[in-house]
Amino acid sequence: MLEKRVxxxxxxxxxxxxxxxxxxxxxxxxxxxxxxxxxxxxxxxxPKDPLYKSFSQNIxxxxxxxxxxxxxxxxxxxxxxxxRAIIIYNEGLSDIEGIEKYVLSPLMQESENEFPxxxxxxxxxxxxxxxxxxxxxxxxxxxxSLGKPVLFYEGESDGFSFGLVKWEMRSIEEPVAxxxxxxxxxxxxxxxxxxxxLIRRIIKSPALKLQSMKIGKYTKTNVVIAYIDGLVDxxxxxxxxxxxxxxxxxxxxxxxYIEEMIEDNPYSPFPQILTTERPDVACSHLLEGRAVIxxxxxxxxxxxxxxxxxxxxxxxxxxxxxLIGTFIRWLRYLFLIISLLxxxxxxxxxxxxxxxxxxxxxxxxxxxxxxxxxxxxxxxxLMEITFEALREAGIRLPKQVGSAVSIVGALVIGQASVQAGxxxxxxxxxxxxxxxxxxxxxHYITGIAxxxxxxxxxxxxxxxxxxxxxxxxxxxxxxxxxxxxxxxPYLAPxxxxxxxxxxxxxxxxxxxxxxxxxxxxxxxxxKRQSPNQxxxxxxxxxxx
Amino acid sequence: xxxxxxLLSVVSLVFLSGCWDRVEINDLAIVTAAxxxxxxxxxxxxxxxxxxxxxxxxGGGQGGGGSSGGGPVTLLHSHxxxxxxxxxxKIQSQIPRRxxxxxxxxxxxxxxxxxxxxxxxxxVLIRHPQIRERSYLFVTEENPKLELESQPPLERYSxxxxxxxxxxxxxxxxxxxxxxxxxxxxAKGGALPIIKGQSLEGKQDKSIxxxxxxxxxxxxxxxMIGKLSGKKTRGLLWLRNEMESYSVTVxxxxxxxxxxxxxxxxxxxxxxxxxxxxxxxxxxxxxxxAVIENGTNLLLSNPxxxxxxxxxxxxxxxxxxxxxxxxxQHKMKVDIIGVGKEFHRKYPKQWKKVxxxxxxxxxxVQVTVDVEGHIRRQGYITKPGGMPEExxxxx
Numbered sequence: 001m002l003e004k005r006v007x008x009x010x011x012x013x014x015x016x017x018x019x020x021x022x023x024x025x026x027x028x029x030x031x032x033x034x035x036x037x038x039x040x041x042x043x044x045x046x047p048k049d050p051l052y053k054s055f056s057q058n059i060x061x062x063x064x065x066x067x068x069x070x071x072x073x074x075x076x077x078x079x080x081x082x083x084r085a086i087i088i089y090n091e092g093l094s095d096i097e098g099i100e101k102y103v104l105s106p107l108m109q110e111s112e113n114e115f116p117x118x119x120x121x122x123x124x125x126x127x128x129x130x131x132x133x134x135x136x137x138x139x140x141x142x143x144x145s146l147g148k149p150v151l152f153y154e155g156e157s158d159g160f161s162f163g164l165v166k167w168e169m170r171s172i173e174e175p176v177a178x179x180x181x182x183x184x185x186x187x188x189x190x191x192x193x194x195x196x197x198l199i200r201r202i203i204k205s206p207a208l209k210l211q212s213m214k215i216g217k218y219t220k221t222n223v224v225i226a227y228i229d230g231l232v233d234x235x236x237x238x239x240x241x242x243x244x245x246x247x248x249x250x251x252x253x254x255x256x257y258i259e260e261m262i263e264d265n266p267y268s269p270f271p272q273i274l275t276t277e278r279p280d281v282a283c284s285h286l287l288e289g290r291a292v293i294x295x296x297x298x299x300x301x302x303x304x305x306x307x308x309x310x311x312x313x314x315x316x317x318x319x320x321x322x323l324i325g326t327f328i329r330w331l332r333y334l335f336l337i338i339s340l341l342x343x344x345x346x347x348x349x350x351x352x353x354x355x356x357x358x359x360x361x362x363x364x365x366x367x368x369x370x371x372x373x374x375x376x377x378x379x380x381x382l383m384e385i386t387f388e389a390l391r392e393a394g395i396r397l398p399k400q401v402g403s404a405v406s407i408v409g410a411l412v413i414g415q416a417s418v419q420a421g422x423x424x425x426x427x428x429x430x431x432x433x434x435x436x437x438x439x440x441x442x443h444y445i446t447g448i449a450x451x452x453x454x455x456x457x458x459x460x461x462x463x464x465x466x467x468x469x470x471x472x473x474x475x476x477x478x479x480x481x482x483x484x485x486x487x488x489p490y491l492a493p494x495x496x497x498x499x500x501x502x503x504x505x506x507x508x509x510x511x512x513x514x515x516x517x518x519x520x521x522x523x524x525x526x527k528r529q530s531p532n533q534x535x536x537x538x539x540x541x542x543x544x
Numbered sequence: 545x546x547x548x549x550x551l552l553s554v555v556s557l558v559f560l561s562g563c564w565d566r567v568e569i570n571d572l573a574i575v576t577a578a579x580x581x582x583x584x585x586x587x588x589x590x591x592x593x594x595x596x597x598x599x600x601x602x603g604g605g606q607g608g609g610g611s612s613g614g615g616p617v618t619l620l621h622s623h624x625x626x627x628x629x630x631x632x633x634k635i636q637s638q639i640p641r642r643x644x645x646x647x648x649x650x651x652x653x654x655x656x657x658x659x660x661x662x663x664x665x666x667x668v669l670i671r672h673p674q675i676r677e678r679s680y681l682f683v684t685e686e687n688p689k690l691e692l693e694s695q696p697p698l699e700r701y702s703x704x705x706x707x708x709x710x711x712x713x714x715x716x717x718x719x720x721x722x723x724x725x726x727x728x729x730x731a732k733g734g735a736l737p738i739i740k741g742q743s744l745e746g747k748q749d750k751s752i753x754x755x756x757x758x759x760x761x762x763x764x765x766x767x768m769i770g771k772l773s774g775k776k777t778r779g780l781l782w783l784r785n786e787m788e789s790y791s792v793t794v795x796x797x798x799x800x801x802x803x804x805x806x807x808x809x810x811x812x813x814x815x816x817x818x819x820x821x822x823x824x825x826x827x828x829x830x831x832x833x834a835v836i837e838n839g840t841n842l843l844l845s846n847p848x849x850x851x852x853x854x855x856x857x858x859x860x861x862x863x864x865x866x867x868x869x870x871x872x873q874h875k876m877k878v879d880i881i882g883v884g885k886e887f888h889r890k891y892p893k894q895w896k897k898v899x900x901x902x903x904x905x906x907x908x909v910q911v912t913v914d915v916e917g918h919i920r921r922q923g924y925i926t927k928p929g930g931m932p933e934e935x936x937x938x939x
Contacts, residue, residue, distance in 0.1 A: 351566045355646025355674065359576070359704075362647055363595055366569050370597040375568050463563050471558075 049137045055154045059086055065141065072144060079107055079118065085153035093147025095166035102127045103149065103162060118153060122160055130163025145220065169194070175277040175299070177444055182319040184280045188299035192222050195294050195301070198279040199226060203286060207231075210294075213244060215258065219251035222296040223258065226282070231289040233522040236305065236486055240291055255295040255302050262304075264484045269449040272485040274303040274310055281315045288517050289524055305486035305520050307493070309505045312336060314442035317508050325508035332440050339437035340450050340476075343380045344461035344469050346430045350376040352465030364426075371421030377462030379423060383431040384454060386413055391435070488520045510534075570597075573641035576618060577703030579688030580665055581654030583624055588657075590631035591622030591689045592643070593703050618701040620692055628668045645674035650703045651681050651720075652688040652739070655761075655768065663727065663766035669720040677721045680710045683736045683761040683768065694741045694753035706739060706755045713788040715757035715777055727766060730884035730902065734763040735780070738771060762876050770876045772868060779868025782829065782861060783881040785812045791836060794856045799937075801840040803853055805833035805919065816886045818894060823909045825883055829865075833857060834921035838928050841937045845926035850919055857917040865913050879906050 052058050059074070066072040071091050079085040085107070089099060106126065123131060134140045134150060135158050143150050143161035151160045172194065175187030188195045196210050207229045214220050223244065227237060243262040252258060259273050260266060276282055277299040282292045285303045293302040312332055317325040349356055350365065357365070372379060390409045397405055414432075417423040434454070441447035453476060460468030483490035493501035501518045503509040512533040516526050579591040595618055621639065625631030636643050651669065653662055669675050684691055696705035710717055715737035718726075726734035738761050741753035760772040760780060772780060781787045787810045795802045811830040818824070835844060835853075842849045872878060884902055888895040898905045927936050 350569050354567070354569060354572060354574075354644060355676070359647045359649065362569075363574065363597070363700075366572070366574060366595065366597040369569055372570070462566070463559050464561075465566070468558075 051135060051137060051140065051157055051159065053157045055084065055152055055156070058152055058157070058159070061137070062088060062140070065137075066144075075104075077104065077108060079153050081108070083118065083154050085151065087149050087151045088144055089149035089164075090144055090147050093145075093165060093167045094149050095147075095164040098128070098164040098166070099149050099162075103151070103164070119156065122151075126162070128162045128164060130161075132161045132163075134159040134161050142220070172198070178276065178278050178281070178315070178442070180314070180316045180319070183315055184278070186279055188277045188279060188282075188294075188301060190297050190299060192224060192294055192296040195279075195299070196224060196226070199283060199286070199292075199294075202279060202283045203228065208286070211241070213241075215244065215247050216249060216251040219253070219297075221252040223252070224294040226286060226292040226294060228286050228289070231287070231517070231525050232291055233289065233520060233524060235522050236520065237291060239486060240293070240304065244293070252295060252297070254298045255293065255300045258293060258295060259302055264486065265482075268479065268483055269452055270308070270480065270483060270490070271311065271443075271445045271449065272304075272306070272483060272490065274306040274443065275300045275445065276303060277301070278315060284315070284318070285310075289520065305488040307485065307488060308480060308483075308490050309494070311443045311446040312441050313504075318511075322508050322510040329508055332442075335437035335440040336450065339434050339440070339447075340453055340457065341469065341473075342434050342437070343384055343430055343454060344457040344472070345466075346427070347376045347380045347458055348461035348465045348469055351462060365424070368426055369424045372424045373422070375462075376427075377458060379427050380430075380458050380462075381455070383413075383423060383427055384434070384458065387431050387435050388451065486520075493518070567642060567644075571641055572644040573639050574644050574646075575648040576701060577650035577652070577692055577706070578648055579622075579652045579654070579692050580628060580657060581688050582657040582660060587624045588627050588631050589622055589624045589689075590628060590635065591620055591692060592632075592635055593618045593620050593692045593701065594639070594643075595701070616695065616701075618703075620689065622689060628665055645672065646676065648703075649676060649679040650706050651679055652691055652706075653681070653683050653736070654688045655683060655685045658683050658736075658761060658763070658768035661766040662763070662768075666720060666723055666727070666766070670724055675720075678719045680707060681718050681720060681723055681736050682706065682710075682739045684739050686740065691739060691741050691755055694755065696754060702753075702755060709739075709755060709757060710737065713781075713786060714790070715774075716760055716781065716784070716786065726880065727763070730888055730899075731879040731882065732765060732903075733878035733880055734766075735772075735878075735880045736761045736763070737777075762872070762878050762880065764876065764878050769878070770871070772871055775864070776868040776871055779864040779866070780872065780881070782810065782865050783812070783827065783868065785810060787831075792833065792857065792860055794853060794860050796840065796842075796852060796856045799840045799842065803835060803840060803842075803856075804837040805857060806836045808832050808834055808920065814882070814886045816883070816890050818887075818891055823887065823905065825886070825909055825911045827865075827911060827913045829861065829913065829915045831857075831861065831915065832918045832920045835919060835923050838923075841928055841931060841935055843927050843936050844919075844922040854917050854919055857919065858915040861915045861917060862913055865915070869911060869913070873909070873911065874907055877903060877907050883909055883911070 052061065063074065066074075066088075072088065073091055074086055074088050076084070076086045087099065087103065089096075103126070130148075132143075132148075134143060140150055140159055140161075143159075147165040147167055148161040149164055151162070169191045170189050172186050172189055174185045178187070186198060188198060199210075200208065205228070209227055209229050211225045211227075213223050213225075215223050225237070225240060225244070240262070244258070247258065247261045249257065249261070255275060259271070259275070263272050265272060274285070282301050282303065285306075286292055290303055290305060293304070295301070313329070317329055320328070350369075354362060369376075374382065390405060390413070394402065394405045413423075414428055418425050418428055438447050438451045441450060453472075457469060457472045460472045462468075464471065481489070481491050481495050489496060492498060493505060498519065500516050503514065504518070512529075512535070515528055515531050517524060517528050519526070573592075574595040574597075575592050576595055577593040579593075581589050581591075583589050596616065621635055623631050623634040623638070625634050632643065653665065657665070669679075669681075670677060682691075691706070692702050694702050696702050699705040699708060716735055718734070718736050723734050723736070737757050738759045739755050740758045742756045743753050757774075759774050760777045761768050762770045762772060778787075778790060781790075787807055791804050791806045793802050793804045809832050813828040813830075815826040815828065816824070817826065838844060842853070844850060844853070869881075872880060879902070883906065884895075927933075
């Protein structure tokens with residue numbers, strides 16, 4: 001016991017001292033002493049360092065903060081021809097034309113005489129929508145980072161930030177990863193403001209709340225929790241806020257960073273949070289009482305809590321006639337099982353249970369396998385891995401060479417290897433069907449999770465036959481039923497069985513039948529719509 | 545570390561215990577049919593028909609595209625031994641692949657063996673874990689090897705041809721399980737279909753033959769004691785409620801030409817009765833047929849005519865059943881239609897008394913066959929096709 005502890009502290013000490021040394025080395029090369037102070041100013045700006053009283057002191061401090069930041073421009077000029085002033089802005093983020101037209105030209109040309117003070121002039125006569133006083137360094141830095149130009153002038157300790165922000169962004173496009181036949185073609189983009197506006201455009205009620213917070217020591221990424229007041233369970237909201245507040249990382253480049261930090265079971269291959277880049281999907285979940293996390297810089301938003309079944313449902317299930325939606329849903333369940341089990345079933349039957357195949361089929365399989373030098377399990381693993389590699393290569397490749405992958409995949413793998421007798425034709429068929437089946441899952445990550453499960457299943461099938469497959473299935477089901485997404489059982493509403501909500505799993509009930517919202521945890525707003533809305537001739541045409 | 549070791553040992557427990565019985569399909573000699581016969585020196589000869597995957601392999605791709613017509617699909621290998629298992633193990637020692645019984649659906653016994661007793665062979669068929677209990681058993685008068693050697697022109701190999709034939713239910717269908725039940729049940733006797741290879745018309749080539757179900761072999765105990773001809777087999781099938789897709793041709797009195805019917809369905813009810821110590825069995829058969837050919841000048845839309853044809857139909861069926869019943873009940877005295885079973889069910893106490901001497905009681909059971917035949921469909925036309933109006937008898 002004691003020995004262990006000593007060892008642990010020793011190793012700990014070793015690591016920290018190593019880090020310290022590296023740190024020192026870095027600092028020496030930089031040759032800067034006020035580094036530490038500067039860092040403090042940037043990072044711990046929330047404890048609020050007020051701006052200095054004097055103009056020149058402020059400018060000096062800011063210049064040292066923005067040392068070597070070539071994109072931040074300091075533009076000194078004379079206010080009304082006599083007062084020293086400086087405007088600080090970020091070249092890429094600020095509306096330079098606007099600064100010239102609405103800030104610099106009036107301030108340089110007008111004379112002071114008509115106004116009692118410069119302050120008043122700034123607040124009353126500047127043709128800019130937003131003028132804010134900046135009193136502390138942190139706000140100043142934030143304004144500049146956001147692209148708001150900040151003005152300082154002699155004799156005033158506060159700075160003034162103007163809402164002249166303009167930066168390049170992608171236009172709203174059709175979501176690439178979540179296409180559809182029917183429904184909105186809008187997708188989220190990288191700009192958080194646009195994303196929130198997309199949601200607000202759908203849900204106009206002020207009950208839609210958008211709580212903002214910042215995550216990331218350096219990126220200061222804006223993160224917004226969206227929810228509908230009255231529909232969402234307040235305890236869920238509290239839990240979500242707490243989990244988000246716990247995050248302390250350098251930066252958030254994608255919502256996955258956040259997803260991994262707030263998941264219930266981080267070791268599971270199955271995602272416990274739904275990601276989407278469609279505003280309509282986000283809104284449909286908001287309306288069911290879920291919370292949506294929007295992250296600056298990525299079109300992918302997070303939705304929680306979700307169950308396994310929402311991960312394998314597509315928005316289009318609800319945008320089509322309910323019978324078609326139901327059919328497609330069942331087709332998806334079937335192919336979900338195929339994508340998980342078909343290769344392993346093939347391997348198990350061919351190596352252990354040859355008597356289970358109809359004779360004619362077995363004979364043709366035997367004939368086509370005759371020249372194959374590998375055992376079935378090796379053949380299956382080989383082909384599956386090749387397929388996964390092809391798929392992955394296809395995503396990363398530049399579009400110009402994309403066709404090369406399909407040629408190589410289809411011709412070399414599919415035909416040549418069968419002709420050469422290295423792989424049997426039935427195996428190619430199995431892999432192809434499995435591949436198609438796995439793309440039936442609309443949520444890409446879930447599809448990959450299921451595809452990943454396939455490999456242990458093949459190995460189990462190759463070593464234990466159908467028994468192994470059964471063991472694998474049992475293990476997966478146990479794992480799935482032990483998962484939770486923000487406290488909601490992963491397999492709900494099937495396990496635990498929730499009578500009314502099974503409507504949305506076993507079939508896609510028509511809209512006039514979906515009268516209740518799903519129940520997650522705690523209190524919820526049950527009624528979604530008024531009952532008896534089924535249309536029919538007896539309803540008459542009168543509008544009462 | 546301990547946790548990892550623990551996990552590793554658990555995982556290896558699973559995987560080490562696996563694999564022991566895994567066999568690649570490339571290492572299997574897939575048996576499609578087996579023939580069992582007795583040799584002159586009183587040994588068992590077993591012949592296996594084994595699928596040759598190479599012959600129909602498309603693994604070579606389009607290169608060998610035209611090869612489907614060439615080369616035999618199966619090979620026949622036989623060996624003698626003291627018993628079935630001995631002979632099979634001797635075959636195994638000469639074949640580089642492991643013999644796989646899982647797809648073997650046809651077993652053919654030679655008549656010589658059948659006459660000597662098949663009980664020991666049935667034991668193997670039921671006991672062996674790989675052999676399907678739902679394979680089909682046959683008896684042949686010739687050397688059973690010959691049946692398997694023939695190359696049927698329609699199917700890929702003869703076993704498939706035999707299996708398809710028995711799926712048509714022209715003769716009896718007996719699996720090892722059925723046979724076991726028959727031999728151990730009340731009847732203490734059984735029946736197996738007889739097959740015989742028939743050469744194609746005009747060809748003397750022995751290698752191209754149609755296997756044909758020609759009748760039924762009747763077993764008393766495990767020994768074959770007689771045969772039923774094809775016609776009598778049909779009567780037996782009527783009694784066993786196994787009649788399917790067979791046409792009955794009816795000849796009417798005073799009418800030239802005949803009418804063919806295709807029995808659509810058959811229902812049979814056996815009612816045992818003991819009256820004044822006399823054992824009686826009422827067999828009620830309810831059958832419906834459709835006219836498929838009318839060679840007479842009768843107008844079938846007339847209800848009276850239909851009734852006439854129906855009564856002729858009933859007579860024909862009845863005659864056939866009696867033909868079979870005569871042989872089974874009085875000549876061979878084997879209860880393969882399950883009379884004993886019915887009595888056992890309804891009169892368990894009386895059955896107990898005669899159980900041991902059922903063989904003597906059975907031939908004296910009075911069997912009354914009552915056939916109710918109906919014609920439900922006349923086909924697309926009612927009047928005889930291609931016959932001038934004046935010649936049609938309307939009545």
